[in-house]
Amino acid sequence: EAAVTQSPRNKVAVTGGKVTLSCNQTNNHNNMYWYRQDTGHGLRLIHYSYGAGSTEKGDIPDGYKASRPSQENFSLILELATPSQTSVYFCASGENRGNSDYTFGSGTRLLVI
Amino acid sequence: AQKVTQTQTSISVVEKTTVTMDCVYETRDSSYFLFWYKQTASGEIVFLIRQDSYKKENATVGHYSLNFQKPKSSIGLIITATQIEDSAVYFCAMREGNYAQGLTFGLGTRVSVFP
Numbered sequence: 770e771a772a773v774t775q776s777p778r779n780k781v782a783v784t785g786g787k788v789t790l791s792c793n794q795t796n797n798h799n800n801m802y803w804y805r806q807d808t809g810h811g812l813r814l815i816h817y818s819y820g821a822g823s824t825e826k827g828d829i830p831d832g833y834k835a836s837r838p839s840q841e842n843f844s845l846i847l848e849l850a851t852p853s854q855t856s857v858y859f860c861a862s863g864e865n866r867g868n869s870d871y872t873f874g875s876g877t878r879l880l881v882i
Numbered sequence: 883a884q885k886v887t888q889t890q891t892s893i894s895v896v897e898k899t900t901v902t903m904d905c906v907y908e909t910r911d912s913s914y915f916l917f918w919y920k921q922t923a924s925g926e927i928v929f930l931i932r933q934d935s936y937k938k939e940n941a942t943v944g945h946y947s948l949n950f951q952k953p954k955s956s957i958g959l960i961i962t963a964t965q966i967e968d969s970a971v972y973f974c975a976m977r978e979g980n981y982a983q984g985l986t987f988g989l990g991t992r993v994s995v996f997p
Contacts, residue, residue, distance in 0.1 A: 802984045809989070810989070814986075817982065817984050819982040865982055866981055867914075867915050867934075867981045870929040873926070873927040876927075
Protein backbone atom coordinates (compact mmCIF):
# COMPACT_ATOMS: atom_id res chain seq x y z
CA GLU A 770 0.00 0.00 0.00
CA ALA A 771 1.34 3.38 -1.04
CA ALA A 772 2.16 5.52 1.91
CA VAL A 773 4.13 8.37 3.43
CA THR A 774 6.16 7.42 6.47
CA GLN A 775 7.75 9.91 8.82
CA SER A 776 10.41 9.30 11.41
CA PRO A 777 10.74 9.80 14.25
CA ARG A 778 7.17 10.14 15.52
CA ASN A 779 8.34 12.11 18.52
CA LYS A 780 11.56 13.97 19.16
CA VAL A 781 12.99 16.01 22.00
CA ALA A 782 15.93 18.20 21.03
CA VAL A 783 18.09 20.71 22.86
CA THR A 784 18.37 24.31 21.80
CA GLY A 785 21.24 24.75 19.36
CA GLY A 786 21.33 21.12 18.39
CA LYS A 787 20.83 19.67 14.93
CA VAL A 788 17.60 17.87 14.14
CA THR A 789 16.78 15.84 11.05
CA LEU A 790 13.23 14.77 10.28
CA SER A 791 12.86 12.07 7.67
CA CYS A 792 10.12 11.26 5.22
CA ASN A 793 9.77 8.32 2.86
CA GLN A 794 7.06 7.83 0.27
CA THR A 795 6.15 4.78 -1.78
CA ASN A 796 3.63 6.60 -3.98
CA ASN A 797 6.18 7.35 -6.70
CA HIS A 798 5.09 10.98 -6.51
CA ASN A 799 7.32 13.67 -7.93
CA ASN A 800 6.43 16.32 -5.39
CA MET A 801 7.04 16.28 -1.67
CA TYR A 802 6.31 18.89 0.97
CA TRP A 803 7.11 19.77 4.55
CA TYR A 804 4.54 21.63 6.66
CA ARG A 805 4.42 22.61 10.29
CA GLN A 806 1.19 22.80 12.23
CA ASP A 807 0.71 25.20 15.10
CA THR A 808 -2.39 26.29 16.94
CA GLY A 809 -3.67 29.50 15.44
CA HIS A 810 -1.56 29.15 12.31
CA GLY A 811 -2.81 26.00 10.72
CA LEU A 812 -0.56 24.20 8.26
CA ARG A 813 2.27 26.30 6.86
CA LEU A 814 4.60 25.28 4.04
CA ILE A 815 8.30 25.18 4.90
CA HIS A 816 9.98 23.56 1.91
CA TYR A 817 8.96 21.52 -1.07
CA SER A 818 10.55 19.52 -3.86
CA TYR A 819 9.49 18.53 -7.33
CA GLY A 820 12.00 15.75 -7.77
CA ALA A 821 15.23 14.20 -6.64
CA GLY A 822 17.92 16.79 -6.15
CA SER A 823 15.55 19.76 -5.98
CA THR A 824 14.39 21.77 -3.02
CA GLU A 825 12.40 25.00 -2.97
CA LYS A 826 11.53 27.44 -0.22
CA GLY A 827 7.98 27.60 0.94
CA ASP A 828 6.30 30.30 2.97
CA ILE A 829 8.32 29.96 6.19
CA PRO A 830 11.76 28.53 5.30
CA ASP A 831 13.89 30.48 7.77
CA GLY A 832 15.79 28.19 10.12
CA TYR A 833 15.14 25.11 8.01
CA LYS A 834 16.93 23.28 5.22
CA ALA A 835 15.63 20.45 3.10
CA SER A 836 17.23 17.60 1.22
CA ARG A 837 15.77 15.35 -1.50
CA PRO A 838 18.40 12.72 -2.28
CA SER A 839 15.98 10.41 -4.08
CA GLN A 840 12.41 10.20 -5.37
CA GLU A 841 11.37 8.44 -2.18
CA ASN A 842 13.10 10.47 0.52
CA PHE A 843 12.74 14.06 1.67
CA SER A 844 14.36 15.35 4.85
CA LEU A 845 13.87 18.49 6.88
CA ILE A 846 16.94 19.75 8.71
CA LEU A 847 17.10 22.13 11.63
CA GLU A 848 20.78 23.05 11.89
CA LEU A 849 20.39 25.05 15.08
CA ALA A 850 17.11 24.14 16.72
CA THR A 851 15.27 26.82 18.70
CA PRO A 852 12.27 26.54 21.05
CA SER A 853 10.17 28.43 18.45
CA GLN A 854 10.55 25.39 16.21
CA THR A 855 8.60 23.27 18.66
CA SER A 856 5.71 22.07 16.52
CA VAL A 857 4.14 19.16 14.71
CA TYR A 858 5.70 18.57 11.32
CA PHE A 859 3.93 16.89 8.44
CA CYS A 860 5.39 15.53 5.27
CA ALA A 861 3.22 15.03 2.20
CA SER A 862 3.59 13.79 -1.34
CA GLY A 863 1.64 14.55 -4.50
CA GLU A 864 1.78 14.32 -8.24
CA ASN A 865 2.94 17.25 -10.34
CA ARG A 866 -0.45 18.36 -11.55
CA GLY A 867 -2.82 20.99 -10.29
CA ASN A 868 -5.63 18.66 -9.25
CA SER A 869 -3.40 16.28 -7.34
CA ASP A 870 -4.28 15.83 -3.70
CA TYR A 871 -1.69 15.09 -1.03
CA THR A 872 -0.94 11.95 0.87
CA PHE A 873 0.18 12.98 4.33
CA GLY A 874 2.47 11.25 6.76
CA SER A 875 1.42 10.75 10.36
CA GLY A 876 3.43 13.71 11.61
CA THR A 877 6.45 14.23 13.85
CA ARG A 878 5.99 15.97 17.17
CA LEU A 879 9.13 17.99 17.93
CA LEU A 880 9.87 19.58 21.27
CA VAL A 881 12.91 21.85 21.49
CA ILE A 882 13.99 22.56 25.07
CA ALA B 883 -3.16 38.38 3.96
CA GLN B 884 -4.95 35.11 4.49
CA LYS B 885 -5.61 33.47 1.16
CA VAL B 886 -7.89 30.79 2.53
CA THR B 887 -10.26 31.77 5.32
CA GLN B 888 -12.43 29.51 7.41
CA THR B 889 -14.48 31.73 9.67
CA GLN B 890 -16.13 29.03 11.77
CA THR B 891 -13.82 27.82 14.51
CA SER B 892 -16.09 25.05 15.72
CA ILE B 893 -19.49 23.52 14.98
CA SER B 894 -21.52 21.04 17.02
CA VAL B 895 -24.19 18.87 15.43
CA VAL B 896 -26.41 15.96 16.34
CA GLU B 897 -25.68 12.63 14.70
CA LYS B 898 -27.50 11.90 11.42
CA THR B 899 -28.04 15.56 10.65
CA THR B 900 -26.29 17.77 8.07
CA VAL B 901 -23.39 20.07 8.78
CA THR B 902 -22.18 22.86 6.53
CA MET B 903 -18.91 24.70 6.89
CA ASP B 904 -17.64 27.72 5.02
CA CYS B 905 -14.44 28.64 3.25
CA VAL B 906 -13.56 31.71 1.20
CA TYR B 907 -10.39 32.13 -0.80
CA GLU B 908 -8.42 34.77 -2.64
CA THR B 909 -6.71 34.26 -5.96
CA ARG B 910 -5.93 36.14 -9.16
CA ASP B 911 -5.46 32.97 -11.15
CA SER B 912 -8.12 31.94 -13.63
CA SER B 913 -7.44 28.28 -12.94
CA TYR B 914 -7.15 26.89 -9.44
CA PHE B 915 -8.07 23.88 -7.38
CA LEU B 916 -9.82 23.68 -4.04
CA PHE B 917 -9.52 20.81 -1.59
CA TRP B 918 -10.98 19.70 1.70
CA TYR B 919 -9.05 17.59 4.19
CA LYS B 920 -10.01 15.99 7.47
CA GLN B 921 -7.74 15.70 10.49
CA THR B 922 -8.81 13.08 12.99
CA ALA B 923 -8.21 13.07 16.71
CA SER B 924 -5.15 10.91 16.19
CA GLY B 925 -3.66 13.62 13.99
CA GLU B 926 -4.01 11.82 10.69
CA ILE B 927 -4.79 14.10 7.74
CA VAL B 928 -6.78 12.63 4.88
CA PHE B 929 -8.03 14.04 1.60
CA LEU B 930 -11.81 14.22 1.23
CA ILE B 931 -12.92 16.02 -1.91
CA ARG B 932 -11.76 18.44 -4.60
CA GLN B 933 -13.30 21.13 -6.80
CA ASP B 934 -11.65 22.30 -10.02
CA SER B 935 -12.33 25.98 -10.68
CA TYR B 936 -13.31 25.43 -14.30
CA LYS B 937 -16.04 22.94 -13.39
CA LYS B 938 -19.50 24.32 -12.73
CA GLU B 939 -20.85 21.15 -11.15
CA ASN B 940 -20.40 20.77 -7.43
CA ALA B 941 -18.22 17.82 -6.52
CA THR B 942 -19.71 14.96 -4.49
CA VAL B 943 -17.98 11.99 -2.87
CA GLY B 944 -19.99 9.71 -0.63
CA HIS B 945 -21.69 11.83 2.01
CA TYR B 946 -19.44 14.81 1.29
CA SER B 947 -20.45 17.48 -1.19
CA LEU B 948 -19.31 20.97 -2.07
CA ASN B 949 -21.14 24.22 -2.58
CA PHE B 950 -18.93 26.07 -5.06
CA GLN B 951 -19.88 29.71 -5.56
CA LYS B 952 -17.20 31.08 -7.84
CA PRO B 953 -18.41 34.71 -7.97
CA LYS B 954 -18.20 34.79 -4.18
CA SER B 955 -14.86 32.91 -4.05
CA SER B 956 -16.54 30.46 -1.74
CA ILE B 957 -16.27 26.69 -1.38
CA GLY B 958 -18.45 25.22 1.35
CA LEU B 959 -18.28 21.62 2.56
CA ILE B 960 -21.52 19.80 3.31
CA ILE B 961 -21.59 16.54 5.24
CA THR B 962 -24.94 14.77 5.22
CA ALA B 963 -26.10 12.03 7.58
CA THR B 964 -23.27 12.77 9.98
CA GLN B 965 -21.77 10.03 12.11
CA ILE B 966 -19.80 10.18 15.32
CA GLU B 967 -16.69 9.35 13.27
CA ASP B 968 -17.10 12.62 11.37
CA SER B 969 -15.94 14.46 14.48
CA ALA B 970 -12.66 16.03 13.32
CA VAL B 971 -11.03 19.22 12.14
CA TYR B 972 -11.76 20.07 8.53
CA PHE B 973 -9.32 22.09 6.44
CA CYS B 974 -10.01 23.94 3.25
CA ALA B 975 -7.03 24.34 0.90
CA MET B 976 -6.22 25.92 -2.44
CA ARG B 977 -3.66 25.40 -5.15
CA GLU B 978 -3.13 28.11 -7.73
CA GLY B 979 -0.67 28.65 -10.55
CA ASN B 980 2.50 26.58 -10.26
CA TYR B 981 1.59 22.95 -9.93
CA ALA B 982 4.71 22.13 -7.95
CA GLN B 983 3.89 24.59 -5.23
CA GLY B 984 2.14 23.47 -2.14
CA LEU B 985 -1.40 23.90 -1.02
CA THR B 986 -2.40 26.91 1.06
CA PHE B 987 -4.55 25.84 3.98
CA GLY B 988 -7.17 27.56 6.05
CA LEU B 989 -7.05 27.38 9.85
CA GLY B 990 -9.65 24.67 10.05
CA THR B 991 -13.12 24.12 11.50
CA ARG B 992 -13.59 21.66 14.36
CA VAL B 993 -16.75 19.60 13.99
CA SER B 994 -18.17 17.70 16.95
CA VAL B 995 -20.91 15.19 16.28
CA PHE B 996 -22.99 14.18 19.30
CA PRO B 997 -25.42 11.25 19.65
